[in-house]
Amino acid sequence: MAHRLSDTSPEAMEVLIDLYRRMTPAEKLQRMHDLTLAADQLALAGLRARHPGESEQELFLRLARIRLGDDLFAKAYGTRGLKGP
Numbered sequence: 845m846a847h848r849l850s851d852t853s854p855e856a857m858e859v860l861i862d863l864y865r866r867m868t869p870a871e872k873l874q875r876m877h878d879l880t881l882a883a884d885q886l887a888l889a890g891l892r893a894r895h896p897g898e899s900e901q902e903l904f905l906r907l908a909r910i911r912l913g914d915d916l917f918a919k920a921y922g923t924r925g926l927k928g929p
Contacts, residue, residue: 850857867875884907891903898906909917 852860864872887907887910888903891898891906895903895906905921908921912920
């Protein structure tokens with residue numbers, strides 16, 4: 845395994861990898877779903893802090909634009925009144 849910066853010991857990392865190997869595909873999918881939701885919540889919290897006056901819909905659209913990029917966002921959502929970054 846390549847060297848990387850981590851505060852996790854190699855032994856603990858091996859245990860974690862073994863646990864992931866033992867997961868069923870459904871368990872892995874559920875894990876990814878949960879992690880994606882957690883990442884969305886963190887991203888939305890950051891957007892709320894930077895844009896405190898915006899509605900949840902406006903924040904959702906900002907997150908969509910970040911995830912999709914400007915071109916795909918415009919195709920999916922049109923302009924929808926979002927101004928600036």
